[in-house]
Amino acid sequence: TFTRSTRPQRMLKAVQKNATKGSPESVISAIDYFCKHSEWAMNVGDEKGSILDSVVTEVNPSTVLELGTYCGYSTVRIARLLSPGTKFITLEFNPANVTVARQIIAHAGLQDKVTVVEGSSGDLIPQMKERFGITTFDFIFLDHWKDRYLPDIKLFEECGLLRKGSVLLADNVICPGAPEYLEYVRNSPRYENRYYPAHLEYTKVEDGLEKSVFLG
Numbered sequence: 001t002f003t004r005s006t007r008p009q010r011m012l013k014a015v016q017k018n019a020t021k022g023s024p025e026s027v028i029s030a031i032d033y034f035c036k037h038s039e040w041a042m043n044v045g046d047e048k049g050s051i052l053d054s055v056v057t058e059v060n061p062s063t064v065l066e067l068g069t070y071c072g073y074s075t076v077r078i079a080r081l082l083s084p085g086t087k088f089i090t091l092e093f094n095p096a097n098v099t100v101a102r103q104i105i106a107h108a109g110l111q112d113k114v115t116v117v118e119g120s121s122g123d124l125i126p127q128m129k130e131r132f133g134i135t136t137f138d139f140i141f142l143d144h145w146k147d148r149y150l151p152d153i154k155l156f157e158e159c160g161l162l163r164k165g166s167v168l169l170a171d172n173v174i175c176p177g178a179p180e181y182l183e184y185v186r187n188s189p190r191y192e193n194r195y196y197p198a199h200l201e202y203t204k205v206e207d208g209l210e211k212s213v214f215l216g
């Protein structure tokens with residue numbers, strides 16, 4: 001029987017066809033080209049991706065967590081900037097997307113830099129310490145279900161996974177929006193925040209990233 005491919009599978013084919021193996025930049029370009037000329041997809045994209053790059057470079061983290069791997073676009077953006085020995089974990093709920101993401105990350109030659117863990121953030125965050133030997137995360141990128149941003153930041157606090165200076169960067173705080181999360185970090189004395197205005201990936205729609213530094 002004929003089963004139609006999925007958008008992540010078509011994105012993977014485009015990467016395998018157009019990107020040079022071992023080149024993270026060409027994987028990033030191939031995905032951005034696919035999203036601009038073939039099919040829109042919910043990667044953080046090139047404009048917000050450059051902001052993500054600058055924050056990762058500024059933090060120069062030793063431990064990194066990403067929520068919502070999807071196809072691995074932001075995973076590749078982050079992993080290509082990390083120093084050797086950095087511990088980078090990305091969480092992905094959908095097993096089909098885990099499979100696609102691992103292949104895209106491998107095409108970029110970054111498979112040894114990051115661990116893609118299948119499961120939901122709510123289940124996996126409390127396991128970070130004992131399963132992966134993490135004490136605290138220096139940098140966290142939130143790009144998963146928007147109604148999970150707030151419960152998950154509270155989970156980070158409860159599990160003692162944040163230290164003074166830990167940086168959280170949240171995608172889509174305007175579109176689709178994460179109003180409860182924004183209200184929480186902006187009204188909490190425990191976070192120093194900065195909003196980076198941008199646009200929804202590959203569109204002219206307003207969106208942005210919120211950076212929140214945990215003050216301890």
Ligand SMILES: Nc1ncnc2c1ncn2[C@@H]1O[C@H](Cn2cc(CNC(=O)c3cc([N+](=O)[O-])cc(O)c3O)nn2)[C@@H](O)[C@H]1O
Pocket residue numbers: 042043044067068069070071091092093094097119120121122143144145146148171172175176200201
């Ligand atoms: N709690 C979770 N734990 C682990 N993985 C998760 C979780 N929630 C979603 N995911 C995974 O994230 C991936 C991508 N994803 C992200 C979202 C939520 N983000 C968006 O819906 C979104 C939507 C738009 N948009 O509609 O324009 C733009 C964006 O940049 C977005 O991130 N839904 N799936 C999917 O593979 C899903 O399995």
Ligand SMILES: [Mg+2]
Pocket residue numbers: 042043044143171172
């Ligand atoms: Mg997003």
